[in-house]
Amino acid sequence: MTALERLRPLALSLIILGLIFGIWALATMGGSKGQVVDDEYAKLVGAAAASGQKSAFPTPGDFLEKLGGHLADPFYDRGTNDKGIGIQLAYSIARVLSGFFLAAAVAIPLGFMIGMSRTAFAALDPFIQVLKPISPLAWMPLALFTLKDSGVSAIFVIFICSIWPMLINTAFGVASVRREWMDVARTLEVRPVRKALRVILPAAAPTIMTGMRISIGIAWLVIVAAEMLVGGTGIGYFVWNEWNNLSISNILTAILLIGVVGMVLDFVFSRLQRLVTYRD
Amino acid sequence: MSIFSNPFDANESLRCVCGRHASQAEHDALSARAEQITGEHLSSHVVEQAVVRALFPQDSVRRKFLQAVGSPVAMSAISSIFPMAMAKEAFAQAGRLEKPKLNVGFIPITCATPIIMADPMGFYKKQGLDVNIVKTAGWAVIRDKTLNKEYDAAHMLSPMPLAISIGAGASPVPYTMPAMENINGQALTLAMKHKDRRDPKLWKGFRFAVPFDYSMHNYLLRYYVAEAGLDPDKDIQIRSVPPPEMVANMRADNIDGFLAPDPVNQRAVFDGVGFIHMLSKELWEGHPCCAFAASKEFVTTMPNTYAALLRAIMEATAYAQKPENRKEIAAAIAPPNYLNQPVTVVEQVLTGTFADGLGNVRKVPDRIGFDPFPWHSFAVWILSQMKRWGQIKGDIDYQKIASEVYLATDAMRLMAQAGLTPPKTTSKTFSVMGKVFDPSKPEEYINSFKIKRV
Numbered sequence A: 001m002t003a004l005e006r007l008r009p010l011a012l013s014l015i016i017l018g019l020i021f022g023i024w025a026l027a028t029m030g031g032s033k034g035q036v037v038d039d040e041y042a043k044l045v046g047a048a049a050a051s052g053q054k055s056a057f058p059t060p061g062d063f064l065e066k067l068g069g070h071l072a073d074p075f076y077d078r079g080t081n082d083k084g085i086g087i088q089l090a091y092s093i094a095r096v097l098s099g100f101f102l103a104a105a106v107a108i109p110l111g112f113m114i115g116m117s118r119t120a121f122a123a124l125d126p127f128i129q130v131l132k133p134i135s136p137l138a139w140m141p142l143a144l145f146t147l148k149d150s151g152v153s154a155i156f157v158i159f160i161c162s163i164w165p166m167l168i169n170t171a172f173g174v175a176s177v178r179r180e181w182m183d184v185a186r187t188l189e190v191r192p193v194r195k196a197l198r199v200i201l202p203a204a205a206p207t208i209m210t211g212m213r214i215s216i217g218i219a220w221l222v223i224v225a226a227e228m229l230v231g232g233t234g235i236g237y238f239v240w241n242e243w244n245n246l247s248i249s250n251i252l253t254a255i256l257l258i259g260v261v262g263m264v265l266d267f268v269f270s271r272l273q274r275l276v277t278y279r280d
Numbered sequence B: 001m002s003i004f005s006n007p008f009d010a011n012e013s014l015r016c017v018c019g020r021h022a023s024q025a026e027h028d029a030l031s032a033r034a035e036q037i038t039g040e041h042l043s044s045h046v047v048e049q050a051v052v053r054a055l056f057p058q059d060s061v062r063r064k065f066l067q068a069v070g071s072p073v074a075m076s077a078i079s080s081i082f083p084m085a086m087a088k089e090a091f092a093q094a095g096r097l098e099k100p101k102l103n104v105g106f107i108p109i110t111c112a113t114p115i116i117m118a119d120p121m122g123f124y125k126k127q128g129l130d131v132n133i134v135k136t137a138g139w140a141v142i143r144d145k146t147l148n149k150e151y152d153a154a155h156m157l158s159p160m161p162l163a164i165s166i167g168a169g170a171s172p173v174p175y176t177m178p179a180m181e182n183i184n185g186q187a188l189t190l191a192m193k194h195k196d197r198r199d200p201k202l203w204k205g206f207r208f209a210v211p212f213d214y215s216m217h218n219y220l221l222r223y224y225v226a227e228a229g230l231d232p233d234k235d236i237q238i239r240s241v242p243p244p245e246m247v248a249n250m251r252a253d254n255i256d257g258f259l260a261p262d263p264v265n266q267r268a269v270f271d272g273v274g275f276i277h278m279l280s281k282e283l284w285e286g287h288p289c290c291a292f293a294a295s296k297e298f299v300t301t302m303p304n305t306y307a308a309l310l311r312a313i314m315e316a317t318a319y320a321q322k323p324e325n326r327k328e329i330a331a332a333i334a335p336p337n338y339l340n341q342p343v344t345v346v347e348q349v350l351t352g353t354f355a356d357g358l359g360n361v362r363k364v365p366d367r368i369g370f371d372p373f374p375w376h377s378f379a380v381w382i383l384s385q386m387k388r389w390g391q392i393k394g395d396i397d398y399q400k401i402a403s404e405v406y407l408a409t410d411a412m413r414l415m416a417q418a419g420l421t422p423p424k425t426t427s428k429t430f431s432v433m434g435k436v437f438d439p440s441k442p443e444e445y446i447n448s449f450k451i452k453r454v
Helices: A003-029 A039-044 A060-072 A085-116 A118-131 A136-147 A150-175 A179-187 A192-230 A235-244 A248-276 B024-040 B044-055 B059-069 B071-081 B084-091 B110-117 B139-147 B159-166 B216-227 B243-251 B264-270 B296-301 B303-321 B323-333 B343-351 B376-388 B398-405 B408-417 B442-447
Strands: B101-106 B130-135 B153-157 B175-180 B182-184 B186-191 B207-210 B237-240 B257-261 B274-279 B290-295 B353-355 B361-363 B368-370 B430-432 B435-437
Touching: A003 A060, A039 B343, A039 B353, A039 B361, A060 A248, A085 A118, A085 A150, A085 A192, A085 A235, A085 A248, A118 A150, A136 A150, A136 A192, A136 B139, A150 A192, A150 B139, A179 A192, A192 A235, A192 A248, A235 A248, A235 B243, B059 B408, B101 B110, B101 B139, B101 B303, B110 B153, B110 B182, B110 B290, B110 B303, B110 B323, B110 B343, B110 B368, B139 B153, B139 B159, B139 B290, B153 B159, B159 B175, B159 B290, B159 B376, B159 B398, B175 B296, B175 B303, B175 B398, B175 B408, B186 B216, B186 B264, B207 B216, B207 B243, B216 B237, B216 B257, B216 B376, B243 B257, B243 B264, B257 B264, B264 B274, B264 B343, B264 B353, B290 B296, B290 B303, B296 B303, B303 B323, B303 B368, B303 B408, B323 B343, B343 B353, B376 B398, B376 B430, B376 B435, B376 B442
Parallel strands: B101 B130, B101 B153, B207 B237, B207 B257
Antiparallel strands: B153 B290, B175 B290, B182 B368, B186 B257, B186 B274, B353 B361, B430 B435
């Protein structure tokens, strides 16, 4: 690949970005119509309401200004309910990782068990199928009521939503280890524990990793919803708090950062996935 | 009538012979109860005297207390509600704080002004408390977090402690409401497109939002449309939407209007989304709204902390009631850490000089008032509406629930300590949309309505 060929997609990406901002700027330009109320009244309402309109969507300029402000000072702490966006993201990531690793600690051994035994798989399958599609918001009231702690509840919701892809993928990966390899292991009289660790685990690792990659994506989706509900800290709370204030620029900033963090998490797991992949 | 205004207001008629009770019936009931207590404990007179002496070593303080609450109320409070040892602690003015670090939950609305402003303006610190006030996403969450004991006390809607105590919409947990936050201060806001449909008779099919099922907003909205002949369960739709999400929903055309706490109404005007159809004080002048609530367990196991916290709230409330302080308070509670609203929006709510969304500047200085006194008759009215709309079924003992949940006697004592003038009785009559409510006859009141679910 020449340098030019490598630059081509980058240039195209930049053009698309430019187009998005251009269309956005055009769509939000619409200039103010001029004041339609007296000055005393105008002082009491927003600029849009004073010209007889609803407040408008922010322009790209407004958004970039807010984004710059947040990035320039991401770790400020002005009291319980007003912390920098960096601190909020750190809270969210900590919650996601603890819920996710708890789920992995349960899902992978359980998936192994289910994958090894057809009976266990058949018995547990209905439960998995029913529990899998439940939304995090539906779990939340139940968690708050039974666990009696909002922080633990948020982690529980991550746990319960991210466990299924790992469980199913582990079971599937374990169940579909090639017969020949199992037969070789049996011929060599390999002990069960050794067989699990040296034969099945490496063979199923790529499938398990795929499950983990799907799960971390789900966990990151869930955290925003969960934090909007329980509040207090985290990026979901930040979005909710700015929704209070109808500050679309701040919400857009949060959306962008949620996307970036999600991308980084996915990237890490895609690297791990590549590490365990093998060629037949 | 606000307790900060003239206590000899003409509205306070209908008195008994001693002048301390709202009606003769109540006077008789209370003195009968007091007699019964002394009758039951033949030797209790001596004990009571000793206890009262222990509680009030200074005779002048005792006299002030008895004057403030009336002796039957005081007697029944001391001998029945509090065990003696605990009462001693609770009534001590400067007892050791059992737990100086507290978590108090609030919803970002102006009703919570005293709870919020007490933090930046130092009312908690003055009582030696380190209070962490935590913004919370909605009423159901604030209820659950308080029941979980993550919050020691919380900002609630005044019907919620009643609902929690009787187990409507939650498992029954003994709950108390030691103080109201505010009176008035709500409004009915309609979307801009309805600016020519101001008559509620034309509202068939409208979708309304209220903050919670167990809220004054819900009961006032139902009352208002029912008076106009609409059945709130059939002719309109009422949804429970957390206040901060209301403006966004109205903007998106999901709802036609809401009866909501401020700053939500003023924010809808500020953003050109809606207009203020009427203030809630036009429905019921002096109605209660939000409350400061705590579990009975907190009140009984930490009496000193509870008293200190309540004193801070009472003092903040008294400060907030004064019109000259309102601008300063608006600036203190508007930042992102608290309400997260433009200062002008909060200021318009608190000062009562506001844009109505239709191009007029209205001046209503008593748009919102702050009055901590938890009138028992408010509780009875709320219970009557819960029953009217089928939230509670069967017979209930209105007066008993009211007096167990709305801690009027405590409020009287602490108000006096905070330098306020507490009212002499715990019950008063008032009228809602011109119809007089008699707290001693709640069942007759319910039956007098045409539209009801009983």
